[in-house]
Amino acid sequence: DGGITQSPKYLFRKEGQNVTLSCEQNLNHDAMYWYRQDPGQGLRLIYYSQIVNDFQKGDIAEGYSVSREKKESFPLTVTSAQKNPTAFYLCASSISDLQETQYFGPGTRLLVL
């Protein structure tokens, strides 16, 4: 059963803590993306990766970091430098680049304690 999985579904962060959101895909897609969704705003791109061991900043990369050590995995770390991390985080993938259909995971909701 192919698709994209994200875990956990809900994540709680304490002040000053780094947390990592997981994103895995078995679609054999080269490109993967992280978006942030806030109420009343469109999705905003945080980071994207078009190939293993390479990634680029999106529009709102400050306070976030990523890695792409494997084709299937693209974890996102929300660092303590991100002062307003409460949001719904969505991971997506596409065959090779932004011009193609993107397939989304179910999302992770991050809340600050």
Next chain:
Amino acid sequence: KQEVTQIPAALSVPEGENLVLNCSFTDSAIYNLQWFRQDPGKGLTSLLLIQSSQREQTSGRLNASLDKSSGRSTLYIAASQPGDSATYLCAVIIYSFGNEKLTFGTGTRLTIIP
């Protein structure tokens, strides 16, 4: 800077009616436009992708049109059903300063009344 607008923010229609959702964008030099559906608390599901050279795409009861010159796209849903209730988002891709850039609209929340 590309801006994508979806009006209205919310729409309610009785079951069985045909309806149109709107998407406007300010930069007409787009690669393609995509329509997505998002159920509450869930990820996005791609519905239709229209290349810049195309005028429309159809999938079942859905038909999406694209008019680049006027910066508009519409998503037509025929014979609406309660299961169509969701938020519908459009997104456009442009090529800017050597990079592709994807911009999403804020969505239209659709409610189909049984």
